[in-house]
Amino acid sequence: MAAQASFIGQKNKKEQVYTDPWHMMNEAPRTPSFFTGSEVIKEAVRRASCDIMVAYPITPQSEAAALCGELFAEGYIGDYFRGESEFAVMSQCAGAAFGGARVFTTTAGPGTMRAMENFPMWAGARLPIQMIVTCRGINSPLSIQPDTLEISYLMQTGMLVWHAETAQDFYDWILKGYMVSEEPDVHLPLALCCDGFFVTHTKDMVDLTPVDMCLPPYDPYRSPVPCMDMECPPVRMMRDPFVMKSNYISYATHASWQQEVWAAVERSRKHTIRWMDGLIDADDTDADVMVVASGTAVSQSREAIAMLEEEGIHVGLVKVKTLRPWPGEEIREATKHAKHIIVPEFNVIGWLAREVSATVPNNERIHAGPHVCGGMTMPPEIIAAEIKTVLGVKAPSLAGRGG
Amino acid sequence: MTTSYRVMPGPEHFLPPSAASMGIRLPDPGQGHIHGSIVSEEEALEEAARQFLSAKVPTIFPGPLVLWAWNDKAAKKAKAIRHLYETIKECVDSSCQHAMLIPMPDYRPKYPKINPEIEINPNHPNLTIWHNKIDACMFVGVHCHQANLSLKIIRGGTNCYTIAMCAQAGHEDAMVSVRDATADKIIKLADWVKKLKGSVAPPAEYSA
Numbered sequence: 001m002a003a004q005a006s007f008i009g010q011k012n013k014k015e016q017v018y019t020d021p022w023h024m025m026n027e028a029p030r031t032p033s034f035f036t037g038s039e040v041i042k043e044a045v046r047r048a049s050c051d052i053m054v055a056y057p058i059t060p061q062s063e064a065a066a067l068c069g070e071l072f073a074e075g076y077i078g079d080y081f082r083g084e085s086e087f088a089v090m091s092q093c094a095g096a097a098f099g100g101a102r103v104f105t106t107t108a109g110p111g112t113m114r115a116m117e118n119f120p121m122w123a124g125a126r127l128p129i130q131m132i133v134t135c136r137g138i139n140s141p142l143s144i145q146p147d148t149l150e151i152s153y154l155m156q157t158g159m160l161v162w163h164a165e166t167a168q169d170f171y172d173w174i175l176k177g178y179m180v181s182e183e184p185d186v187h188l189p190l191a192l193c194c195d196g197f198f199v200t201h202t203k204d205m206v207d208l209t210p211v212d213m214c215l216p217p218y219d220p221y222r223s224p225v226p227c228m229d230m231e232c233p234p235v236r237m238m239r240d241p242f243v244m245k246s247n248y249i250s251y252a253t254h255a256s257w258q259q260e261v262w263a264a265v266e267r268s269r270k271h272t273i274r275w276m277d278g279l280i281d282a283d284d285t286d287a288d289v290m291v292v293a294s295g296t297a298v299s300q301s302r303e304a305i306a307m308l309e310e311e312g313i314h315v316g317l318v319k320v321k322t323l324r325p326w327p328g329e330e331i332r333e334a335t336k337h338a339k340h341i342i343v344p345e346f347n348v349i350g351w352l353a354r355e356v357s358a359t360v361p362n363n364e365r366i367h368a369g370p371h372v373c374g375g376m377t378m379p380p381e382i383i384a385a386e387i388k389t390v391l392g393v394k395a396p397s398l399a400g401r402g403g
Numbered sequence: 404m405t406t407s408y409r410v411m412p413g414p415e416h417f418l419p420p421s422a423a424s425m426g427i428r429l430p431d432p433g434q435g436h437i438h439g440s441i442v443s444e445e446e447a448l449e450e451a452a453r454q455f456l457s458a459k460v461p462t463i464f465p466g467p468l469v470l471w472a473w474n475d476k477a478a479k480k481a482k483a484i485r486h487l488y489e490t491i492k493e494c495v496d497s498s499c500q501h502a503m504l505i506p507m508p509d510y511r512p513k514y515p516k517i518n519p520e521i522e523i524n525p526n527h528p529n530l531t532i533w534h535n536k537i538d539a540c541m542f543v544g545v546h547c548h549q550a551n552l553s554l555k556i557i558r559g560g561t562n563c564y565t566i567a568m569c570a571q572a573g574h575e576d577a578m579v580s581v582r583d584a585t586a587d588k589i590i591k592l593a594d595w596v597k598k599l600k601g602s603v604a605p606p607a608e609y610s611a
Contacts, residue, residue, distance in 0.1 A: 126548055183572070184547055184571035184572055185429055185547065185571065185572035185573075187548075222571060223546075224546055224547035224548040224571070225546050225547075225548045225549070226467070226510075226546055249526065249527045250512070250526075252418070252527075252556060252559075253512065253525075253526040253527065253552065253556070255418050256418075256551075256552045256555045256556050257552055259418075259420065259421040259424070259555060260421060260548060260551045260552055260555070262421065262423075262424060263421035263422070263423035263424055263551065263575075263576075264423075266421075266423040266424055267423055267428075267429060267572075270428060270429070
């Protein structure tokens, strides 16, 4: 931190002042602005002191990559270039991060899947790259509409995985994300996810920090591993990889290495709780029915809960902000009084319900659904109907053949 | 998360868990930890000194960050480590205790095997510990990832007591850890060794 602290108060080439991150995010004045989610990404990156942005500018899901190109042209990003595929982009991100740069990139849906091999590699190499994932359908037939299935794959990579509900979350978490993921005891890549289209293409009021303030630069000397140099001591570490050897010691080393990656995910709790004011937000935890949701399913649930309140049905809400680290203890505590736990999701498999089921006692309380996918919207009425069904209250039919 | 797990000398398990996954949390600035419980930094330094004085083979493992004079701070720390080593040597009973200073010069896995008399490697640290019968050791100047790798393997397969003097956030996989290490803190540890000389029981099998 000492090296970063030494920059505070100095100006970068765009006359932005390197500012104490806590002051910038929590105390500095905010300006309300009306932006799309993609534009919000650009505004956060403008203030993030990124050294390199690598883009595969697949515009249908998010314009963020192209907008970051504008930032480069304006001089806010150190370097910017395009990869020939998502796999190439993520490999180039790794190279830049190995070299000690603060790296930013974006992806979505099929691109995430194409690049998947890189993500456990990033985590294993302890590279604090930030990747925005504007989730969309991954299966054939293709869809550019929101579907969160890809998150379930990212959750097993060793990366930090956060799920933003709104453009405001997105703006704040991009900047806070670097602060958490660059801590030396964490030092992991962050997949900052949102439900694409809903968040990226719609406009919302977002409170922005001053444009003349920016994060202090990344300090690679705080890394828990040496910068990669294939030949020179003391940093020669990746030649003679364990995979080439067949003996107990190699296996044990590899096992310990994997444990260390997941230990770093655990260590991120402390920093994430401080920066994000907890891994979850919980309302009305004394209610008999609790909804547990992440992403825009939280917004839809909030609407459903308001509708039910008018009918005298009291329902609480848990907004899951981080999926890795997983807020197991927080969810157990928030749902301990609930007789029913409803988990609405924008994907076909219900990965969040599975996680919650593995977390809470008496998991027969969990009702996995409603589910929509492939770009369908999730009207609050279907969440309300699910809750009424669970409670044995008659709910009107939401879809029929006329009449 | 409250936990009953304690970070103790092994051999613990075929594949011991990371302490973080068992709910052990790292200290904040000004703190250290002993067996996973948060204590003041001073208490952690005192406990580290006691462990050196009660061990048969108290050993320091300096890593690349202090072995190579890549900046002034590293050179200063290296001198402090040499001072700590000399202090331990002076303060232990040479008839039954043998202090050692064994470097970890790099992290490259070495095959068919390292020479355990002259170095330690993070990928198979147990070989050096077994060979030299080391029962208390301190990591200093080792990158955090590699230190944790080693500390878990040591806990899994040896009964060595581990201490980590970390320049960053500390190590929950060690039995004692101090964070934000500087040359001054290393010298302070040497002062604790001097201060406790004669007040700590010698290794068990020699105590009669």
